[in-house]
Amino acid sequence: MIAESLIVSAILFAIGVIGVLTRRNAIILFMCVELMLNAVNLSFVALAKMHGVTGHVFVVMVMTVAAAEAALGLAIVISVFRHFGTVDLSAIRQLRG
């Protein structure tokens, strides 16, 4: 069971990474980051079977932080949209050096 869970977790994480690297829509990017977080959560839960409840505690921590991050991130996305009229990240390059 643990092996399977870890494999699923790895697959989810890879999907998330590929999404972040290849997609340009801020919302999709955002969802991919969430996917990565939850892939890690899954491996935490799976490994908690072997190593006790610490893994569960971490999952709750991650969820809390992810919730805060989601609130902040979506607020940023909204203000980006208000400012630029788009959430396509390849069009937003104001920080060019």
Add this chain to the structure above:
Amino acid sequence: MMPTAIIGQAATAALRHPLDGTVAEFVWLLPLLPLVGAIINGALALWCTESVVRRDRARPLVSIVAVGMLASAFGLAVAMFLAMRSQATIELPFVRTYAEWMPVGTLHVAWGAQLDQLSALMILVVTGVGTLIHIFSIGYMKADPGFARFFAYLNLFVAFMLVLVLGSSYPVLFVGWEGVGLCSYLLIGFWFSDARNAEAGKKAFVVNRLGDFGFLAAMFLIWTRVHTLDFVGAHAALSSMSGTPVLLAIALLLFLGCAGKSAQLPLYVWLPDAMAGPTPVSALIHAATMVTAGVYLVARAAPVFAGAPQASLLVTAVGAMTALFAATIALRQWDIKKVLAYSTISQLGYMFMAVGSGAYAAGVFHLVTHAFFKALLFLGAGSVIHALHAAYHHTHRDEDAQDLSNMGGLYRVMPWTAVAMMLATLAIVGVPPLAGFFSKDAILSAVFLRAQGSPLASSALLGVPGRVVLYAAYAVGLITALLTAVYMMRVMMLAFFGANRTGAAERDALHEAPPIMTGPVLVLGLLTVAGGWLNLPSLLRLGPSELLEHWLDPVTGASARLLSGAGELPHGTESALIAIAVGVGVLGIAVAIALFRRPISDKTHAPTETGLAALLASGYRIDDGINAIIVRPLQWLAATGLARGVDAAVNRLFSASGTLLGRAAERSGDQLQDGDVGKYAWFVAAGALAILAALTLA
């Protein structure tokens, strides 16, 4: 020795339950049916976005799926009820566990369903009234572009409501609790393109969070004390802790949750705004089912509240205060749905008065009858709004279809709706022999009986003797009954009688609702007339008495006796109480007729009110107060304090150093830093890979 014996006993009892092998085994199917409906309708909603042709083609299928799923769930619920009726006695709840949900350390929470007399009654009400409201909605929402989305949400709501009433533990109940909250949010903001509706949904969500905090904290406390959250196990363990401060804390925190969900003081503010949703939603969610979840929870957790008499007294006191408070506001509202919303808050107060004083059966009885007559009132109001809206649409005039000052004389065009709503009004006022008469009387005499002498009357709430609290609650209940009669009769007078104020051109366009809408309204009318039969007082000898009381006895009977003792009112006193209650109701009706017989000036909106009337019309300006004390300071803190203060300071700090530091970095990083976030992500990924490779290879 003892614990093993108890566990063994429970195990054998669980092994041979009278409902084993009956239709009750299909209890898992009950929430699943509407859930499947929600998924199908959700898929259809996605399929037909932006295409009017598809929308028209999907409409019949959506209607059939939505109503069909609900009707089958109702059929299943009836079958379960009959199976339970055919057994002589069912002392223990029928519990089925399907899968483990949270096996964490010593915490074990399972997906389990619990069918007992209380949940059986609730599933009948939820699916029965739910089916009628679904049928009504087909007519009401016919022209709405979000038809499929609406029924997807409505089905989902019923699914979560069934999880709520069927869950066998606090966490499973909580899943339903939050789920119905979500659906409520989605449906309040159903017409989300109007910012006000979206705001109303948000308000409901945020206010409910305050209550949910209490519910969660209560669950944490229960778990730390008894290490289980199943109803059966936890209540058995908690009942030995009666009178302890911990149990009091648990009960108070649970009640905080109930006050949020059931819109009691001080967390009622979201319900009037929730009327922004479509009217069938107000009928189903914000009158008949979801808002009564708090009452259900107090009845479900009866062993907890019975062990904490102070908490029970507080429930009664808050219920009584809310009942009176909301009823006074309802006196001066001009929006027909706002009147009904405040009326719902007030009636929920009655229910809490009952369950707080240990009269669980009376509280649940009023929950059921209220579901009938308030759903009827909302659906009737929906028909009226529908008619006015169509009329104003016809002449392209922008008038408020919910404003009572635009109605009047509607009984001539909408006779069926008028008759049904009149029945419901008489029921809520408490005119015999309608359902509301029996349930309201049951509550008032139960409170009076407890005040005269009971363990509850001998305890105290913050130094005030329980006797005083209960007598005060009874008096407040009577005054509220008077106000109820006045504000409901006012609505009837303004909407259905007198001269019509809709407008000369619109008058001819007004019409009775189609049969698909009047049908459910009339069925609810029948239930409003006959619902009292559920729990006739033994005094009146009209037939089988106190059916509901006996039915619920295995669930709440022990707790009720713990709080209220075994006393009974002498027949003379009980008759006098009934006479007083009916007299008060009739007086209220007479007052309202006398006050509102005079026609209000044509078409002028709510005559400019002053003094007390204005205060009532604005709901004691509570919303303004909350905005001034909480909302606006927070907004100021965010906009001025944080954004313009902290953010600006940080920006200045870095751009100042940037002039020195940045210049140097600029030249070196010019090529890398081209502002494309995607490229940065590649760098991060490559770096992480490199570190990972170094670590694993080392």
